Amino acid sequence: MPEKKGTGTKKTGSKSSPTIIGKALPNIPWEEKPAGCKDVIWRYRSNPVIPRNLLSISNSIFNSAVIPYGPGYYGVFRVENRAGGSSLFFGKSADGLEWKLNEEPIRFTTSPYGNGRVAGGYDPRVTKIGNKYYITWCNGFHGPTIGLAWTSDFKKFHQLENVFIPHNRNGVLFPEKINGHYVMLSRPSDNRHTEFGDIFISQSRDLVYWGKHKFVMATKGGWQSLKIGPGPVPVKTKQGWLMFYHGVNLTCNGMVYRTGAALLDLEQPWKVLYRTAPFLLGPQENYECVGDVPNVVFPVSTLQDAPTGRIAIYYGASDTTTCLAFCQVDEILKFVKAHSQL
Numbered sequence: 001m002p003e004k005k006g007t008g009t010k011k012t013g014s015k016s017s018p019t020i021i022g023k024a025l026p027n028i029p030w031e032e033k034p035a036g037c038k039d040v041i042w043r044y045r046s047n048p049v050i051p052r053n054l055l056s057i058s059n060s061i062f063n064s065a066v067i068p069y070g071p072g073y074y075g076v077f078r079v080e081n082r083a084g085g086s087s088l089f090f091g092k093s094a095d096g097l098e099w100k101l102n103e104e105p106i107r108f109t110t111s112p113y114g115n116g117r118v119a120g121g122y123d124p125r126v127t128k129i130g131n132k133y134y135i136t137w138c139n140g141f142h143g144p145t146i147g148l149a150w151t152s153d154f155k156k157f158h159q160l161e162n163v164f165i166p167h168n169r170n171g172v173l174f175p176e177k178i179n180g181h182y183v184m185l186s187r188p189s190d191n192r193h194t195e196f197g198d199i200f201i202s203q204s205r206d207l208v209y210w211g212k213h214k215f216v217m218a219t220k221g222g223w224q225s226l227k228i229g230p231g232p233v234p235v236k237t238k239q240g241w242l243m244f245y246h247g248v249n250l251t252c253n254g255m256v257y258r259t260g261a262a263l264l265d266l267e268q269p270w271k272v273l274y275r276t277a278p279f280l281l282g283p284q285e286n287y288e289c290v291g292d293v294p295n296v297v298f299p300v301s302t303l304q305d306a307p308t309g310r311i312a313i314y315y316g317a318s319d320t321t322t323c324l325a326f327c328q329v330d331e332i333l334k335f336v337k338a339h340s341q342l
């Protein structure tokens with residue numbers, strides 16, 4: 001039946017309908033862009049959010065994933081202890097800014113590799129799909145590969161089989177099934193400080209058997225010339241999946257890690273619609289340039305508030321601390337499109 005005019009039916013495509021397809025998060029950690037700032041991503045004034053020595057045993061706390069839970073936030077943190085080991089720790093916060101971390105690493109209640117085992121490894125991401133929170137991370141298993149576990153309460157953690165055979169890093173699960181498949185971005189690597197790396201996508205019906213592997217995007221000139229890898233869980237927008245990623249170049253002083261953004265097709269996320277030629281965030285502040293690994297900005301998770309388009313990005317700084325930055329979705333999308341080079 002044709003809609004009658006002027007009956008007050010719901011407007012579609014109105015200017016005010018939010019760009020982010022997702023939930024409201026009214027208590028998202030947020031700071032307005034400082035006056036005079038010309039960048040599309042700006043830093044939290046009180047960075048770092050988490051100092052390296054928050055725990056008595058910690059050498060550094062960085063590259064960590066945060067997710068809304070109940071009225072506040074939960075997170076899975078990469079903690080390097082003072083013996084040089086790296087494992088995943090659980091933490092919580094009421095506001096996303098002040099964090100309390102457990103003193104002990106996460107242990108898997110059930111695991112195909114041995115129940116009760118410590119969650120060793122690094123660079124966790126957390127993705128909510130349905131009622132479960134999935135953790136993907138770089139798991140040591142005859143070389144780095146992608147580990148996978150789930151929890152519904154952050155008290156009991158259940159490890160599943162590793163996703164890939166070595167060597168692979170940066171496994172990032174999309175926050176919903178696409179065409180009936182779980183979909184994961186990753187970056188095949190080697191056993192060392194890999195000097196290559198492109199982004200690929202893999203699919204699974206059951207989170208056990210992975211296939212339909214496809215190429216997504218490769219390195220490019222300048223700041224992303226050595227390797228690239230997916231960062232936070234992609235943000236669903238009306239214009240595509242917004243994927244922040246890290247890009248690396250090699251200098252006479254070592255590797256420099258910066259952040260870019262790309263827009264992927266909603267239905268076929270291996271299709272890149274736009275991709276920034278300039279980086280959006282790079283090591284400039286002292287805490288990003290000086291630390292255990294200098295000149296590293298490594299984005300790992302985002303929070304977003306759909307109605308306002310606010311995005312908070314958690315990133316690791318110089319492999320030492322956890323920091324926070326902010327952006328507005330419409331401004332990012334405009335920038336990515338205006339400066340795109342595929």
Ligand code: BMA
Pocket residue numbers: 063122123193194257293296298316319
């Ligand atoms: C990558 C990972 C990251 C780290 C980065 C810079 O290979 O190990 O955890 O932040 O190197 O050292």
